Amino acid sequence: MLYNGRPIDLTPEEEEIATMFAVMKDTDYATKPVFVKNFWEDWKKVLGPKHVIQKLELCDFTPIFDWHAAEKEKKKQMSAEEKKQLKEEKAKAEERYAWVLIDGVGNFRVEPPGLFRGRGEHPKMGKLKRRIFPEDIVLNIGKEAPVPECPLPGHKWKEVRHDNTVTWLAFWNDPINVKEFKYVFLHQSSSLKGKSDEEKYDKARKLTSKIDSIRESYTKDFKEKDVEARQIAVATYLIDRLALRAGNEKDDDEADTVGCCSLKVEHVSLSPPNSLEFDFLGKDSIRYQNSVVVNEEVYDAIHDFKKGKKEGVDLFDRLDTSKLNAHLKKYMQGLTAKVFRTYNASYTLETQLKETLGATLNEKTAEYSRANKEVAILCNHQRTVSKGHSAQMERLEAKIAELKTLREELATDLGKVKKGKPPVHSTAKRPPTAEQLEKKLAQTDARIAKMTLDLSVKEDLKTVALGTSKINYMDPRITVAWCKRHEIPIEKVFNKSLLAKFAWAMNVEPNFRFCEADGGADEDP
DNA sequence: CGTATGGACTCAGAAACGTACTC
């Protein structure tokens, strides 16, 4: 790289960190002052006080950036076979780390060093995430099991534990937040993971038989004189009807985001006569923006909770997640705020999914996506619009316009031919018959219809992420049963990973109903 | 009892990667 216009030599360690920064030149992070400041502070520590480099502004990282771009290009230019071989070699070398006795391991690689990339306006963005060594790693293995050999010669594990009350296989302290841990867990397809997944959905399903009385109960409490009880009632309402998250307290060194209990007064505004306008940053700094017509008592309660409070003050000042969850436990064993999200997501999927007998396979899978979309909207699962979205839309529109012109030409020609006149638009030596033209016309109509539908679906889903709800919120048994009833191959809706993750749900009866809480619902709390 | 902290797990979107489709 260049410093003050002149080439400069760095030690490998210094250069490694410079490279982390250099490659981010064209990203959003590079333009954020906090990111640049945090990076510079950490890099400076490595450079030391007497280093030639004293000012970040005088650094020119372009040579490193160009080198990296060239490396990337080289990799891209490799033939398919070379790539495949490289991948196989890597997989072979790693295979011994990817399994434990009973199942596969999810994340068996340690996180490599890099610059921390928080979501949203994270105060720690740009900080150096240091390299992890065996000395950082705590292993959890059977008492009699041989201790895995440390792969780095001359190093040793931090600790070896034998704790069979937890599922983690190893952990290390997160270098950015040393009080937090990074765990190595079993793979999603593991039967252990499947078991707890099934329990999660069973618990949510159990809500079916309780939900009416819970709603009745909190509705009654909207009028409570006791402020805490009233806040609990309104918060439960929001969590239930809007699928809000619980909203734990957050530290100042984290991104400023909220959930239900941590909503500030400015996040909800009143819009007469009875609408609430929500606007806040939730998990991952995803914006939640919604206008909801609520019942009068909720409207009045929010009005009261806001009264006399300045910006930045908690809307639910008498509440936190533990109080709320403690209250929910009175309704049902194990009931917490997040159970409502699972319940309402699964409920929505089941009620949205129409019994589309007689439809084509494509129509059926489209119906599934439509229901999936409703769930994603409920849970506010968003994605950023892809870079080329508008260009892609324009291309599709142009294509449709082209087909429409063709359609008109075919229609005129058909008219001519039917009257025994020569076609105007056909350039073929032998003029097409009326029959041929009719067939082509029908084909063109079908293509126009399909493309128009594709276009609207694409536009519709440009900011909606369907995957998260499918993986985490919708009881897979609803999907499996629906597919069985409609003779849809399950592979049409679940990919390989989901098939493995939901193995426990595959032999459900076709008449399974999430909302008919027969299975286990009557257990006493 | 309430509150703070530690700990372990689920949930989250972006980026990287692979593949099928289109022209």
Add this chain to the structure above:
DNA sequence: CGAGTACGTTTCTGAGTCCATAC
């Protein structure tokens, strides 16, 4: 048939939830 692209899948790791325990 080859290149370019669009789209689905996998990987990555950050960001939540919630429980247990200590004071």
